[in-house]
Each structure stands twice: as structure tokens, then as C-alpha cells.
Amino acid sequence: MKKLHYIVACCFILGTLLSFRGAKEKIVSMLGKTVPDFGLPNVDGQMCSLSSNAKGYIVVFTCNHCPFAKLYPKRLNDLNSKYAPLGVPLVAINSMDTIVYEDERFDLMQAKAKEWEFTFPYLQDAAQTVGKSFAANHTPHAFVIWRANNAWVVEYAGAIDDNGDEPEKANSFLAKAVDELLTGKKPSMPETSSFGCRIFYRK
Amino acid sequence: MKKILPALLLSVTLCSQATAQYNTLKIPDTLSGTNFDLVLKDTFAQLRPGNQTITGSINNMSFWGPTLFVNKGDTVHINVTNKLNDTTTLHWHGMHLPAVMDGGPHQVIPPNTLWKPYWKVTNQAGTYWYHPHLHEMTLEHISKGLGGLIIVRDAKEASLALPRSYGVDDIPLVLTSRRYTTLNQFQTVATSYGDYMLSNGTPDAQVSLPKQYVRLRILNAEIERAYDLGFSDGRTFYIIANDGGLLNAPVAVTRVMLAVGERIEIMVNLGGDAIGSSFDLKAFNSGKALGFPGGEPGTTGEFGSLLNNKDFGVLHINVVASTASPITSVPSALESNTYWTGSSATTTKSISVTNGTPGGLPFDLDNTPFKITTINKTVGLNAIEKWTITNNNVFGHTFHIHDVQFKIVARNGSASAVGAFESGWKDVLFLPRNENVSFVTKFEDYADPIHPFMYHCHFANHEDGGMMGQFVVVNTGGIQNSIKEELDYTLYPNPAENKLFIRMENPRNEVYYITIYNVQGRTVLMLPQPQIQDGIDIATLAKGEYFVQLMDKKTKSIRTQKFFKQ
Numbered sequence: 001m002k003k004l005h006y007i008v009a010c011c012f013i014l015g016t017l018l019s020f021r022g023a024k025e026k027i028v029s030m031l032g033k034t035v036p037d038f039g040l041p042n043v044d045g046q047m048c049s050l051s052s053n054a055k056g057y058i059v060v061f062t063c064n065h066c067p068f069a070k071l072y073p074k075r076l077n078d079l080n081s082k083y084a085p086l087g088v089p090l091v092a093i094n095s096m097d098t099i100v101y102e103d104e105r106f107d108l109m110q111a112k113a114k115e116w117e118f119t120f121p122y123l124q125d126a127a128q129t130v131g132k133s134f135a136a137n138h139t140p141h142a143f144v145i146w147r148a149n150n151a152w153v154v155e156y157a158g159a160i161d162d163n164g165d166e167p168e169k170a171n172s173f174l175a176k177a178v179d180e181l182l183t184g185k186k187p188s189m190p191e192t193s194s195f196g197c198r199i200f201y202r203k
Numbered sequence: 204m205k206k207i208l209p210a211l212l213l214s215v216t217l218c219s220q221a222t223a224q225y226n227t228l229k230i231p232d233t234l235s236g237t238n239f240d241l242v243l244k245d246t247f248a249q250l251r252p253g254n255q256t257i258t259g260s261i262n263n264m265s266f267w268g269p270t271l272f273v274n275k276g277d278t279v280h281i282n283v284t285n286k287l288n289d290t291t292t293l294h295w296h297g298m299h300l301p302a303v304m305d306g307g308p309h310q311v312i313p314p315n316t317l318w319k320p321y322w323k324v325t326n327q328a329g330t331y332w333y334h335p336h337l338h339e340m341t342l343e344h345i346s347k348g349l350g351g352l353i354i355v356r357d358a359k360e361a362s363l364a365l366p367r368s369y370g371v372d373d374i375p376l377v378l379t380s381r382r383y384t385t386l387n388q389f390q391t392v393a394t395s396y397g398d399y400m401l402s403n404g405t406p407d408a409q410v411s412l413p414k415q416y417v418r419l420r421i422l423n424a425e426i427e428r429a430y431d432l433g434f435s436d437g438r439t440f441y442i443i444a445n446d447g448g449l450l451n452a453p454v455a456v457t458r459v460m461l462a463v464g465e466r467i468e469i470m471v472n473l474g475g476d477a478i479g480s481s482f483d484l485k486a487f488n489s490g491k492a493l494g495f496p497g498g499e500p501g502t503t504g505e506f507g508s509l510l511n512n513k514d515f516g517v518l519h520i521n522v523v524a525s526t527a528s529p530i531t532s533v534p535s536a537l538e539s540n541t542y543w544t545g546s547s548a549t550t551t552k553s554i555s556v557t558n559g560t561p562g563g564l565p566f567d568l569d570n571t572p573f574k575i576t577t578i579n580k581t582v583g584l585n586a587i588e589k590w591t592i593t594n595n596n597v598f599g600h601t602f603h604i605h606d607v608q609f610k611i612v613a614r615n616g617s618a619s620a621v622g623a624f625e626s627g628w629k630d631v632l633f634l635p636r637n638e639n640v641s642f643v644t645k646f647e648d649y650a651d652p653i654h655p656f657m658y659h660c661h662f663a664n665h666e667d668g669g670m671m672g673q674f675v676v677v678n679t680g681g682i683q684n685s686i687k688e689e690l691d692y693t694l695y696p697n698p699a700e701n702k703l704f705i706r707m708e709n710p711r712n713e714v715y716y717i718t719i720y721n722v723q724g725r726t727v728l729m730l731p732q733p734q735i736q737d738g739i740d741i742a743t744l745a746k747g748e749y750f751v752q753l754m755d756k757k758t759k760s761i762r763t764q765k766f767f768k769q
Contacts, residue, residue, distance in 0.1 A: 066288070067246050068257060099723045100314045101288075102745075162386055163254045164247065195257050195388045197245050197288040 028135040030154040031191050035145060037152065038130045040093065040123035041106070043113040048091070048121045055087035056146040056181060058174065060160070061136035063096040064112050065103035066197035069139040071164040073116040079160075079175065080120040088144075088178055090120040095131025095199055096139070098124075128201050141194035142174045146181055155181055158192030225409035225519050228402060230370040231351060231377075232264060235272035237279050241293070243349060244286035250406055251399075254387040259287065259347030266348030266404030267377055267424075270369070271333075273324050275357035280321040285312040290337060291344055295353065296464065297331035297446055297608070297630045298322065299647070302654040302676070303716065303731040305605055308338040308575060309654065310731070318729040325648070326608070327448030327538070327628070328360030330375075330420040330466045338575065338671075342426060342663035346381065346391045348404055350424060359538060360449060366418040366470065366530045374410060374417065376484075377403050378461075378517055379424040380510055395427040395664055396497055396508035402518050409519035412473055415529030418443070419484075420468050423461045427662040428488075428497035428510070429599075429633065430517065433458040434471070435483040441533045444468035447608030447628025449538040454623045458487060462496070462601045462633035464661035467624075470533050476522040484518040486510075494599035494636035496662070540628065542610040543643040545618075548589035552580060554602075554658070554672070556594040556634070565668035566600070566660065572669030573659075580658075580674035584650040592632075593639040600665065602640070603631040605656040606676070609644035616641075631661055650678035653759055690755045690762045698767035702738035705753070715756035722748050732756075744768045 039049045050057060058079060062069045080090035096104040106124050113122045125131050134143055134154075144156035156177035161170035177187035234240075246260035261268025273279050283293050290313050294306035300322035303310070312318045331353040335344035352375050366372035380397025382390040402408035423430060434440065434457075441453040446466050453470070461467055476482070489512055491498030501507025559566035571579065582588060589612070592602045608628035614620035615638055625632070632640050652675055659671035691708035705714070714735055719728040727744060741749075745768070752763045 067244075068255075099725050102315065159386060165249065165255050169253070193384060193386060193388070195384075195386060197257075200288065 027137070027193075029191065030135050030143070030157050032153065034151040034153050035133050038125075038133070040125055040130060042121040042123050043106075043110045043118075044121075048123055050152060052147065052150070053087075054089060054147065056144060056155070056178070057152070058083060058088060058090040058178065059134065059143040059145060060090065060092050061095055061131060061134065061139055061141040061199065062092050063094050063101075063104055063139045063197070064108050065096075065101060066139045068164055068196035071167075072140050072160060073112075073118070075160060075167055077117070077119050082175075083178055084120075086182060088182070092118070092120060092122045093125050093130055093136075094122065095125040095128050095136060097128070097200060097202055098126055099202075100200075131199055132201060136194075137199055138194040138196040139199060140196055141199070144174065144177050144181065144187070156187050156190050158194050225407050226405050228374075228376075228408040228410040228518065229267075229405045231267055231375060231403060232262070232269040233272055233369060234262075234269045237273075237277050239271055239279065239281045240284070241268065241281060242284045242286055243291065243293075245288050248348075248404070250381075250401070250404075251383060251387050256383070256387050256389060257347070258389075259344065259349035261349060261351060266401070268333075268349070268351035270352040270354055270375055272354050272356065275324050275326065275328065275355055278321060278323045280319065283312060283318045283320070285314055285316055285318070287314060289340070289344070290314065291335045291340070291349070292337045293318075293333055294336035294605075295320075295322075295331070295333050296603075297326065297329075297466075298353070299325050299606060299608070299649075301649040301732065302606070302651045302656050305656060306333070307336050307605060307655075307657045310729070311337065312729065313726050316726045316729055318731075319733070320731055324355060326355050328355050328357040329444050329446070329448035329628075330354055330422065330468060331446075332422055332424070332466070334424075336657075338573065339667045342667050343391050345424070345663050346389045346426070348401075350377075352377065352420070352422065354420070355448075363534050363537060364530055364532070365443070365534065366416060368526070372413055372415065372417045372526060372530065374412070374419050375403065376419050376421045376518060377424045378421065378430060379426075380428065380508070382508070393505045395506055395662070396511060397426070397428070398509035400510070400515070400517055407519075408517075409521060411521045411523045413529060414473050414476055414478055414522050414525040415531060416470050416472050416474065416533065418468060418470050420466065421461060422466045423463050425463045426664060427463060428508075429460055429462040429495060430486040431458055431460050431488055431491070432517070433485060433487055435485050435516070438471065438482075440469045440471040442467055442469055442624050443533070443537055445625060445627035446630045448540075450627040451538055451540055452536055453533050454626070456624060459624050460633065462631065462661075464601055464603050464631040465629075465633070470530075473520075473522050474525075474529075474531060478522055478524055481519060481521050483516040484520065485514055485516050487514045489513045492635075494597075496599055543587060543612075543645065545589055545612045545641065545643060547587050548643050550583075550586055550588045552588060552590045554590065554592050556592075556596040556600055556670075559596060559598070566596070566665050566670045567668075568659075568670055568672050571672065573666075573671035573673070577673070578655055578675050579672035582646045582674055582676050584676055584678040585645065585647055587643065587645045589641055589643045591639055591641040592634055594634045594636055596636060599636055600634045600670070601631050601661040602634050602658065603661040604644070604658040606649065607644040607646060609642035611640060611642045613641040615639055646676045650676045652677045690753070690758065690760045692753060692762070692764070694751060694764050694766045698769040699741060700769050701740070701742040703741050703751075703766060704738045705735045705751075711757070713756040714753060715759065716754040718752045720750050720752070722750075741768055
């Protein structure tokens with residue numbers, strides 16, 4: 001009886017009905033792997049998916065509430081302005097758990113996109129499937145995917161740059177990787193670690 | 204040529220010393236009273252040149268949270284809001300309180316949830332602390348700098364001529380170190396030791412202290428490293444308090460070892476120093492015996508560090524003019540503690556350090572890795588027990604027990620082998636290899652056959668690895684009532700706007716725990732043993748339908764009811 005009580009108590013006290021719990025981080029390298037296309041709602045209400053006309057995409061997993069991600073909106077606009085005309089547009093995706101984080105609601109994503117005058121799509125991955133398919137683990141977490149044999153191959157994964165709060169001092173790993181890909185070369189630094197706020201996935 | 208080289212080296216060394224850059228020691232903000240709001244969230248700090256480091260914030264402090272000042276005898280209520288991107292817990296280290304308030308691995312706070320523990324402060328005046336304690340995540344959460352000090356005041360301490368101007372002559376000093384990745388993030392994987400000191404979260408810290416006796420409240424908030432602390436000029440200082448409060452009399456030393464989780468309060472005399480002169484508080488960690496945490500010779504890898512097996516500064520002290528009413532001596536007598544001896548104990552318990560051999564299982568206790576559903580020990584309410592912890596293992600450890608303060612009565616069976624520096628009330632002890640340590644303690648006030656307290660090694664990597672056990676305190680004197688009580692209660696008004704009231708329909712029911720969650724299943728409020736007579740404050744909840752899950756104290760049965768917040 002005691003044991004039963006105990007288990008009941010445990011279930012209750014640990015008892016978040018969501019199975020949301022911290023877990024040791026598992027870093028999965030996506031380099032060289034293909035990622036599937038997706039269809040996600042943009043803040044303008046349209047469904048978005050990848051276009052086979054693009055050479056590649058800069059895919060950045062970001063969110064509304066993470067203080068580190070909040071340092072980057074202007075840089076995302078700048079990256080999109082520079083690379084979209086070269087055939088490599090930027091797409092931002094929010095895979096944060098909207099049940100747990102009310103700050104990540106779709107209407108607040110719309111407000112953020114408006115406030116920062118995003119020139120790129122800001123998509124909601126409410127089911128977290130796209131985040132999982134990229135193995136995105138922090139916000140911001142940047143990927144460069146490149147079109148090869150009718151598939152999208154991850155050619156860069158990691159941080160946008162190496163200085164969040166002082167953009168003028170930052171060394172942009174992401175831009176360098178895109179520049180190299182545009183000249184037909186493989187990125188010289190194809191993988192860095194992403195950091196910021198953890199993206200937790202509902203089990 | 205041979206002669207020139209050392210001279211050159213010397214001049215380089217002097218140069219680098221003369222240009223050493225120090226940063227002013229951050230003094231944590233303070234909160235006082237009986238109601239405390241703590242908000243945990245992710246943030247970042249500029250700890251090194253270049254990229255910022257992701258850290259944990261409490262009340263907008265970017266590494267290490269506010270110091271809570273509480274008075275013995277007061278009932279304190281704490282509102283812990285978890286705005287982190289993770290579940291966590293917050294444990295009140297050293298405090299005597301009910302297990303359900305203790306903040307160990309069982310009181311999991313999901314993101315965006317408010318947890319409201321409260322307890323009557325019965326601890327003596329001293330320096331305690333709070334920190335996350337989520338199983339398998341303690342290292343990561345503590346590494347982010349989540350934690351803070353709790354300073355308990357009481358009448359006895361207030362009656363003594365001791366330095367107590369916080370941040371002036373009474374300095375909180377939280378010692379830890381971190382290793383950084385190439386992008387300046389904290390390394391938390393396969394890392395036992397940091398490479399760079401953070402004193403109160405300040406790299407290369409310095410502080411200006413007045414030319415008089417000053418008090419340092421030092422906490423070792425490391426992952427694994429111990430500090431053999433002393434001053435650069437070898438001056439004598441006085442230990443006035445251990446983990447659980449003032450000693451009966453000051454102990455004069457020139458060195459003191461502080462292991463992870465331990466606190467010590469010291470007084471040191473700056474009255475003879477010239478204004479403008481400087482000296483350092485240092486860790487004299489070179490040349491230690493095998494098993495001293497941080498004595499390993501390597502500089503890299505899981506067990507190496509740039510700070511290992513060397514002497515290094517932890518605080519640069521600049522002497523400035525004395526204050527208006529300086530403390531000029533150390534009191535000859537402090538508290539009047541009556542300690543238990545080995546013969547006070549009516550029950551003995553033994554615990555051994557096991558496993559941890561390279562390539563094998565991680566360290567654990569009694570060959571039993573921590574399991575949240577297993578109660579390892581049972582203690583009777585008001586029992587005085589002697590616990591002996593044996594370490595015939597490969598390395599040194601610490602041992603910490605929740606709920607109580609204890610008195611160390613023997614090391615390797617010898618009372619005289621217990622150091623004067625650790626002669627007061629303790630809640631953490633250092634356990635060298637090839638040694639056993641015995642302590643005596645009394646388990647008072649809080650029986651709870653369901654909700655356990657923890658005992659464990661306080662090295663965050665070891666506790667995360669399972670070097671933890673749990674015990675319940677049971678009231679064996681009480682009458683065991685096996686009659687099944689029906690849990691019956693009414694929520695009113697319904698809908699409710701600001702306050703939700705609960706009427707217990709069965710007088711034998713008593714509320715043990717209330718959890719409120721919304722229709723999506725997100726927990727919004729966790730209320731351990733809430734005082735329900737004034738209602739539950741729901742003013743800040745969003746409009747909508749909610750569920751109240753109420754657990755009865757005696758039967759632990761649960762009943763869930765709905766209400767509407769308007």
C-alpha cells in the first residue's frame with residue numbers, strides 16, 4: 001500500500017500532464033544529410049514550402065521569447081536582402097512548444113514579424129516535425145541547405161556568427177558558408193555549435 | 204645564455220602581474236522580508252571578450268541570483284516562477300523544512316509554472332543557499348549560474364559585535380569556475396572542472412575592503428573542485444561559522460579547505476594593512492594528495508583543468524579607509540551550541556561509496572544508483588541517528604543530506620581527527636578516499652511517509668550520475684489509520700475571478716498538494732500544502748477553463764475538479 005501511495009504521489013507531484021522534462025542534450029550532426037520539404041503557415045497566413053527554383057536556403061530556427069534570438073532580427077533581414085537575390089533566400093521557423101510557451105503564439109509571431117519588418121517568411125512549426133527533421137536544438141540555429149539531385153542537402157549547420165550582442169565584431173560563419181557554396185566550393189567550416197535557448201520537443 | 208633566460212622570464216611575469224586586469228566583484232542584489240519572488244529565465248552575460256555566454260538569470264541578474272535575507276522564526280513564502288526553457292527545481296540547501304517544500308528532484312517545476320513553497324525558518328543565523336536540483340540536469344542548470352545565497356539572521360548573531368554591513372564589511376563570496384567552448388559557451392559535457400574563476404559570477408574579481416576586521420561568507424558552488432583557501436601573505440584568519448551557523452568560538456587558521464556545497468564564514472583583520480595596499484585570497488591547490496578534487500595534474504579533458512594542481516587567486520583585495528564604526532576584534536565567544544555525541548544516537552546507519560571505476564558504472568552509494576521511486580532509508584520522527592559514510596574508493600567525494608544539520612563526531616573512528624574548522628553544524632562534509640566519516644543528527648518536526656528527502660554527493664556530475672539516495676521521515680508514534688477517507692471538496696465561486704476558494708466537505712481531509720492546470724495540460728500553479736482559508740490567488744491566470752487536482756494529506760488520494768476563470 002505504501003508503495004502504491006508513493007507511486008501515486010510521484011505521478012502527481014511530478015505530474016505535469018505534458019511529458020515535458022529536461023533531458024541531456026543529444027547532438028546529431030545533420031551535415032551532408034538530406035532534409036524533406038515542408039509545408040508550414042507563414043505569418044502572412046499563406047502556407048510556405050521550399051521552391052525548386054532556389055539554389056539553396058538559409059533556414060534559421062528562432063523564436064519570440066529567447067533573449068539570445070532577440071539579438072538577431074536585423075541580421076536575418078540583412079542576410080535575406082543579400083542572398084535572396086543570389087538565389088538563396090532565408091526562411092525562419094519557430095519550432096518552440098506553443099503549449100508551454102505562450103509567448104510563441106502565432107499572433108505574437110505576426111506581431112514580431114511586423115515590428116522588425118521581416119523581409120523573409122517566419123513560419124510556425126506547431127507540430128515540431130520540421131525542427132525534428134533538422135535536429136535543430138537551440139534558437140537561433142542556422143542551416144544552409146543546397147539543392148542537389150532534386151533533394152535538399154545540409155551544407156552548413158550551427159551558429160549564425162560568433163558574437164550575439166556585438167554584431168560589428170561578429171564573424172559570420174553562416175554568410176561565409178553561403179559565399180563559398182555560391183562559388184561552387186564546400187564550406188570550409190561546415191559545422192559550428194549552436195547556442196541560445198534550448199528547443200524542447202514534446203515526446 | 205642560461206642566466207639571461209630566467210631573468211627574461213621574470214620580467215615577463217612581473218609585467219603581466221603589473222598589467223593584470225581585475226573586474227569589480229559583483230555583490231548580489233538582496234531581497235528581504237517574508238515574501239520573495241524569484242523568476243528564473245534564460246539570458247546571457249559578457250564573461251569573456253567576444254561572444255556572450257548563455258546563462259541563467261534570477262530576477263534579471265545574469266549569473267547567480269539575489270541573496271535572500273530571512274529571520275529565524277519568520278514564515279517565508281516564496282513564489283518561484285520558471286521562465287526557463289526547461290523544467291527545473293529549486294532546493295533550499297541547508298534549510299530545515301517539510302520535504303514537500305524542499306525543492307529536491309521531486310518538486311519539478313515545468314516552464315511557465317509558479318511554485319509556491321513556504322516554511323517557518325528554524326535554522327540558526329548563517330549562510331545557506333538555493334540551487335536547482337533536477338535529476339540528471341543539476342550540472343547543466345548550476346553551470347548556468349542559477350542559484351543564490353540565503354542569509355539567516357537571529358537574535359544571538361545580532362547581539363554579537365560582528366561585521367554585518369552587506370557588501371561593505373560583510374562580503375558574500377560564491378566561488379566557482381567554468382570551461383568555455385570556442386564560442387564562449389559553458390562546457391557542460393565531460394567536464395568536472397572549469398578553467399577560469401568566477402567569483403560571484405565575476406571573472407578575475409577584485410574588491411575594496413575597509414581597513415578593519417571584515418567578514419567573508421564563502422560558498423563553494425563548484426561542480427567538483429575543492430579550495431584550500433588562505434591569504435597570499437599567509438595571515439591568520441578566524442572561522443566563525445560552518446554550514447549551519449556560528450561556532451561556539453572562533454577558530455584561528457591560516458588555511459581552510461572548502462569542498463563543494465560547503466559554506467564558511469571567516470573574519471580577517473585588515474586593520475594593520477596600509478590603505479592602498481593589496482593582497483589576495485587564494486586557493487593553494489598544488490601538490491595535493493590523490494583524491495583532492497582539482498588536484499589532478501592534467502590541464503584538459505574530463506578530469507583536467509587549467510586551474511588543477513596549482514595555486515591561484517580567487518579574490519584580489521584592495522585595502523581602503525575604515526568605516527565609521529569598524530569592528531576591531533573577533534569576539535572570543537560566539538554561539539552556545541549543544542552538540543550531540545556518538546552516544547546520543549539510538550540508531551546507526553552505514554553508507555558506502557561504490558562503483559565509479561574507469562569504464563564501469565558511475566559512482567553510486569551502496570551499489571544502488573538513484574531511482575526516484577525507491578526509498579533507500581527510513582528514519583523515525585525525532586530519532587537521533589549516527590550515520591557513517593565510508594569511502595574505500597578511488598577518489599574524494601562530498602556527502603550532503605537534506606532536512607537537517609549534523610555534527611561530525613569522528614573521522615576514521617577518531618573524534619580527535621575531526622578538524623576544529625568543521626566543528627560546528629554542517630550539512631555537507633568532505634569524504635577523502637580511504638576514510639569514513641560519522642555524523643550525528645536529529646530528524647525533527649517534519650514527518651512525511653510519502654515525500655522523501657535526499658542524501659548525495661554534491662559534485663553535480665556525480666549526483667546526476669546517480670550518486671544519490673532518498674529517505675523518508677515517518678511518525679512511528681502516531682496511530683496508523685487505515686480507514687479509507689473519501690476526499691470531498693467544493694470549489695467556489697465558479698466561475699471565479701480573483702480568488703478561488705476551497706471548502707473541504709469532509710473534516711478529516713487536509714490539503715497536501717494542489718496543482719492547477721489548463722485545458723491544454725499545462726501546469727500553471729503548484730501549491731504544496733497551501734493555506735487555503737484565504738483562497739487561492741488566480742488573478743493573473745488567463746481567462747478559461749482550469750482543472751484543480753487536490754491531494755489529501757493522509758490518504759494521498761486525488762480528486763480533480765473544474766473551474767472557470769473569468
